[in-house]
Amino acid sequence: MPTARKFPKMSAVSALKFIKKKNLFHLQVFPTINMDGMDQNEKAVLLIRTHPIFFMFKLISITVLTLVALITVAIVAKILGQLNVVSPQIYSASFILVILIALNLSLLELIKWFYNLFLITSERLLDIDLTGIVNMSWSSTHLTNIEDVEARPTGVLHVLLNLGNIYVQTAAAQAKIEINNVKYPTKVQDILLDLVTLKKRHT
Amino acid sequence: MLLYNKTDLFIASPNQFNNTVDNVINIVFVVLILLFTIFVLGFSGLLFLKIKRTRNQIKLPNDSIVQMLASLILMLTIIGALISILLIITLL
Structure with a gap:
């Protein structure tokens, strides 16, 4: 008499x-x-x-660059203001524009993140990549097509914050799907x- | 003092010449600011549209907050662009 197949308890749970x-x-279960x-x-x-710290870094760099631009406008306004060359309205408009x-x-950085x-x-498995305002790619692969998942922490920040890059090898034409700077990469892997094992068993 | 060329035709006084140079510099700045204003307006509108289109394709948790932020920034951009255009119009 055939016995029912017993699946070992999955560590994914x-x-x-x-x-x-x-x-x-940035890591939501059953959203x-x-x-x-x-x-x-x-x-x-x-x-x-991606871990929000990388988005924060970009925000900080934008803030610093904005401050530099504002200071430059102020310095130029002071120098040219003494010469009465450029109207003060132009400086105000430049400030607003910066x-x-x-x-x-x-906002662009927020959307990209x-x-x-x-x-x-x-x-x-769906991988959405937004690289600019108009460039957006949607890669999707069935779990049964996944051959290998690699979690690779690289760099000091990854070690400090328990981050890593995840590379997914598929059987499809597009060889690899990847996402960088993910929290708990080994758990995600x-x-x-x-899930891949479970899906392959059921098919 | 007036400046004359060889044919004794009137060109400009030094003050008039300086004013002309100042005006040219001002006009260059005005054109640059107008161009940047149009660019920023277009950029902001495009970002807003991008979020709206992407939300139609995929609905993620909390994406309404991102869209609200985008509409707020678009509104601020429109107000800022109007203010800078008004400031510049006073020069013309």
Whole structure:
């Protein structure tokens, strides 16, 4: 008489519980997501974004550059103001423009951080890359096509904050899908690999 | 003192000449600021549209906050651009 197949307990469950307990914005377990082409039974398992510290670095650099630009405008206004060459309205307009440019660049960085994501669902892996205002790529692969998942911490910041890059090797034409600077890379790797194993067993 | 060329035609006094140079510099700045204003307005509008289009494709948690922020920045950009254009119009 055939016995029922017993699956060993997946370590991904504890990894998901661990991540859920941390309640991170850039690593969300079972998020509510609706997207084009999502099947009825498909459920989002894990939403992964780059660690926000890298977005903060960009914000800080934009702030510093804005301050430098404002100081430059003020110095130029003082020098040219003594010569009465340029009207004061132009300096005021330049100040406003510099602040507006900084605001819009900050928003661009926020959007780039927000929409650069990895989404693991019960059926597939979705990688969204937003590289500019208009350049956006959507790579999606079925979990059964995933061959290998690599978690690679590189650099001092990765060691300090427990971050890493994740590379996913697929059987498709596009060889690798990657996301950089992810928190708890080994746990994410574990979850993804367990889901792949589970999916391959069921098919 | 007036400046004359070889044919004794009137050109300009030194004060008039300096004023002309100042005006040219002002006009160059005005054109540059107008161009940048249009660029920033377009950029902000494009960012807002991008978020709206992407939200139609994929709805993520908290993306309404990002869209609200984008509309706020677009509004600020429009107000700022109007102020800078008004400032410049007073020069013309």
